[in-house]
Every structure is written in structure tokens, then in C-alpha cells.
Amino acid sequence: MAQILVYAEAGAVPALLPRLTEAFDLSYPMQGYLGGVVYIGISLGAPIASGFFQKYSSKNVLMGALLFNAACVLFFALTPENWSYSLISCRFLMGATQSFLAIFTPVWVDVFANRKQQTQWFSWLQASTPVGVMVGYLLGYLAVWFKGSNDGKECFGNTIDCWRLPFITQAILTVPLCIRLIIISKAHLSIAGIRRRATHSRGQSLGND
Numbered sequence: 182m183a184q185i186l187v188y189a190e191a192g193a194v195p196a197l198l199p200r201l202t203e204a205f206d207l208s209y210p211m212q213g214y215l216g217g218v219v220y221i222g223i224s225l226g227a228p229i230a231s232g233f234f235q236k237y238s239s240k241n242v243l244m245g246a247l248l249f250n251a252a253c254v255l256f257f258a259l260t261p262e263n264w265s266y267s268l269i270s271c272r273f274l275m276g277a278t279q280s281f282l283a284i285f286t287p288v289w290v291d292v293f294a295n296r297k298q299q300t301q302w303f304s305w306l307q308a309s310t311p312v313g314v315m316v317g318y319l320l321g322y323l324a325v326w327f328k329g330s331n332d333g334k335e336c337f338g339n340t341i342d343c344w345r346l347p348f349i350t351q352a353i354l355t356v357p358l359c360i361r362l363i364i365i366s367k368a369h370l371s372i373a374g375i376r377r378r379a380t381h382s383r384g385q386s387l388g389n390d
Contacts, residue, residue, distance in 0.1 A: 192317025222276020
């Protein structure tokens with residue numbers, strides 16, 4: 182669910198790019214920056230995420246990253262029109278926070294799944310990303326459809342831009358996910374001591390380093 186939620190924006194942004202271009206007066210280079218900056222954020226955030234997971238509780242780091250991601254998505258949704266650089270900056274931070282989940286999930290599967298489960302768990306993990314993108318596209322389509330069905334007026338009596346709703350929805354849905362994570366034991370989310378656990382549960386490790 183976390184993977185699906187955080188990557189929903191990756192589908193919503195391209196689905197709503199014409200609306201974003203109109204609202205923020207984006208040039209072609211600015212459209213490219215908006216599309217690509219999230220991956221720069223993931224790339225630059227990954228080494229930082231790795232350090233956090235090594236020094237602090239995996240549960241606390243994961244919850245903090247998800248909450249910060251929700252805040253960034255909400256700021257993205259509420260960015261005033263023509264504040265194009267703020268919009269791009271928010272998407273960069275969204276990518277940086279996504280890197281924590283990108284680092285955590287495959288390691289978590291490697292630690293907790295036994296040999297019979299690993300292939301299935303990794304399959305679900307890999308499928309969750311495109312599913313999240315598709316969910317984002319669907320939310321973007323619904324936002325466009327709502328405006329079209331309302332004679333071109335914005336949502337809720339022309340009080341809020343329809344393109345903002347998918348991102349607000351994503352941010353809101355992240356909160357109950359974090360509340361659910363509070364209930365989970367730290368031991369079930371810990372990826373510390375990987376080599377020791379892997380050696381005990383699956384036999385000889387792949388190497389000494």
C-alpha cells in the first residue's frame with residue numbers, strides 16, 4: 182500500500198500535465214524539469230536514506246519519510262498558480278522522500294521472506310509501483326472528467342482546481358497508513374543485523390562483506 186500510494190503522483194503528474202502547464206505557464210524545459218526532477222530526488226536521497234536506516238530505528242525512519250512525503254505532496258497540491266519553481270521543488274522533495282521506501286522495501290523482503298516466499302513477495306513489490314502509477318493516472322483522469330462534466334468549471338462550486346484533488350487525496354490517504362505502521366512492532370520492520378539474520382535463517386551467507 183505504501184508503494185502504491187507514494188508512486189500515485191508519478192501517474193497523476195503526466196495525466197494532468199496540460200492542466201499544470203496552463204496553471205503555471207510552464208515552458209517545454211520547465212515541463213521536462215517537472216517530469217524528471219523526481220528521479221533526481223530519488224537518486225540523491227538514496228545515500229541519505231541508507232545512512233538513516235543504519236543509524237536509527239527503521240520504523241521511525243519509514244514513518245517519518247512517509248509523513249514528510251505526504252506533506253510534500255500536499256504542498257505540491259496547494260502551490261499557488263505561477264509558482265512554477267516551488268512546484269518543481271516540491272516534486273524534487275517528493276522524490277527524495279520516495280527514496281527511503283525504495284531503499285527499505287527490497288531489503289525488508291530479503292530479511293523477512295523465506296525462500297518459498299521471496300519470489301512471490303518480490304513480485305508483489307515490483308507490481309506495486311506500476312499499479313501506483315496507474316492509480317495516479319486514474320485519479321488524474323477523474324479530475325479532468327469532473328471538470329469536463331461541470332461545464333469547464335472547477336470542482337466544488339468552482340472553489341478549488343480539480344487538478345489538485347488527486348494529490349490532496351494521496352496526502353490524506355498516507356496518514357492512516359502511518360497510523361497503521363504505529364501498531365506494527367519495531368522488530369517486524371527492523372532491517373538491522375541483516376547478515377546475521379540471513380545467515381541463521383537461510384544457511385551460509387553469500388559472502389563475508
